[in-house]
Amino acid sequence: MNDEAVALARSVDNPAKRLNILREYLQGLVLRSLHESEAFKCLAFVGGTALRFLYQLPRFSEDLDFSLGQCAGYEPVDWMTKVKRDLSLSGFNPTVSLNDRKTVHVAWIRIGLILKETGLAAMADQKLSIKMEIDTKPPAGAVLRNQVIEKHRLFVVCHHDQPSLMAGKLHALITRKYPKGRDWYDLVWYRALRPPIAPNLVLLQNALDQTHGKNAMLAADWPDHIKRRLAVLDMARIRDDVEPFLERAGDAELITEENILGLL
Numbered sequence: 001m002n003d004e005a006v007a008l009a010r011s012v013d014n015p016a017k018r019l020n021i022l023r024e025y026l027q028g029l030v031l032r033s034l035h036e037s038e039a040f041k042c043l044a045f046v047g048g049t050a051l052r053f054l055y056q057l058p059r060f061s062e063d064l065d066f067s068l069g070q071c072a073g074y075e076p077v078d079w080m081t082k083v084k085r086d087l088s089l090s091g092f093n094p095t096v097s098l099n100d101r102k103t104v105h106v107a108w109i110r111i112g113l114i115l116k117e118t119g120l121a122a123m124a125d126q127k128l129s130i131k132m133e134i135d136t137k138p139p140a141g142a143v144l145r146n147q148v149i150e151k152h153r154l155f156v157v158c159h160h161d162q163p164s165l166m167a168g169k170l171h172a173l174i175t176r177k178y179p180k181g182r183d184w185y186d187l188v189w190y191r192a193l194r195p196p197i198a199p200n201l202v203l204l205q206n207a208l209d210q211t212h213g214k215n216a217m218l219a220a221d222w223p224d225h226i227k228r229r230l231a232v233l234d235m236a237r238i239r240d241d242v243e244p245f246l247e248r249a250g251d252a253e254l255i256t257e258e259n260i261l262g263l264l
Contacts, residue, residue: 001029001090001091001092002090002091002092002114002117003091004025004152005022005025005026005092005114005118006114006117006118008021008022008025009021009022009025009118009120010118010119015119015120016244018118018119018120019120019128020060020244020245021060022114022118022120022128023060023062023128023130024052024060024061024151025152026087026092026109026111026128026130027049027053027064027130027151028053028151028152028153028155029086029087029090029152029153030064030083030087030109030130030132031045031053031064031149031151031155031157032086032153032154032155033079033082033083033086033087034079034083034155034157035155035156035157036082036086036155037075037078037079037082038073039079040146040156040157040158041070041073041158042068042069042070042071042072042073042074043066043067043068043069043134043158044066044067044068044069044142044144044158044159044160045064045065045066045157045158045159045160046065046066046067046159046160046164046165046168047061047063047064047065047165047168048061048063048065048169048182048186049061049062049063049064049065050065050157050159050160050165051165051169051186053149053151053157054147054149054157054159055162057186057189058189058246058247058248058251059182059185059186059189059242059245059246059247059251060245060246060247061182061245062130062131062245063130063131063132063133064130064131064132064133065132065133065135066132066133066134066135067134067135067138067142067160068134068135068136068137068138069144069158076098076100076105076107076134077098077100080096080098080107080109081096083096083109084096084109087109087111092111092114093111093112093113093114094109094110094111094112095109095110095112095127096108096109096110103135103136103137104133104134104135104136105133105134105136106131106132106133106134107131107132107133107134108129108130108131108132109129109130109131109132110127110128110129110130111127111128111129111130112124112125112127114127114128115127115128139203139206139207139209139210140202140203140206141164141167141200141202141203141205141206142160142161142164142167142200142203143160143161143163143164143200144158144159144160144161145158145159145160145161146158146159147159161200162197163197163198163199163200164200164203166190166197166198166199166200167199167200167201167203167204167207167219168203168207169183169186169187169190170187170199170204170222170225170226171204171207171208171211173187173226173229174208174217174222174225174226174229175208175211175212179229179233179238180241180242181237181238181239181240181241181242181243181252181255182241182242182245184233184238184242184255184260185242185246185251185252185255187226187260187263188254188255188259188260188263191260191263191264192263199219199222201219201220201222202219204219204222205218205219223264226260226264227261227264230257230260230261233257235255235256235257238255239252239253239255240252242255
């Protein structure tokens, strides 16, 4: 599999896209390992990478994000041990760490040598990193689905449905301290879908209550919350932030205040 990953990455000339493709290949292997560990009896796949794997979002994503659905069978140490073993058996050079001391458990999967092998780094000790986050106390109200995915390998994930994923994205847009271009691109993508997707307002309200206090912000008013955040953005920085992750770099030009207000 290492040779397959290297060949896949080297088939692309653009260094940014090469890195995106390589990381996504490894993300698929990690998800396959979690599937084999039956981790998705406990976890739901969420976030931007879920949008890409499940709904073909035309941008690449760096992290793997999950929401804990049930505690019974939650064994992240065993899962990460298997991830490391599976990647090693596939010819990679992984190190894996897990920090479970906070509400959001964070694992880092770092792959040595692969950046040099794919021409993305000059030094062999530079590593490709994939961050995994598991929210162990997520807000209630998400609707769960199971789906078979074929992304270099075949596996099944439990995930939030599209309205629930949109609620998570809106919560990030409203509450994230440092705006990310990827969030704003995803909002444009969501609002351009036909038929349009309405967010899961129960989940969004519970998430806002969790971060701001009971009914301090109303989920039904999410367009107004977004407009207030939009008014203070540096749109050029937002476009620059997301452009390296887009399948089509020109899509970044769609992220304008005028376009977003129109979509709202």
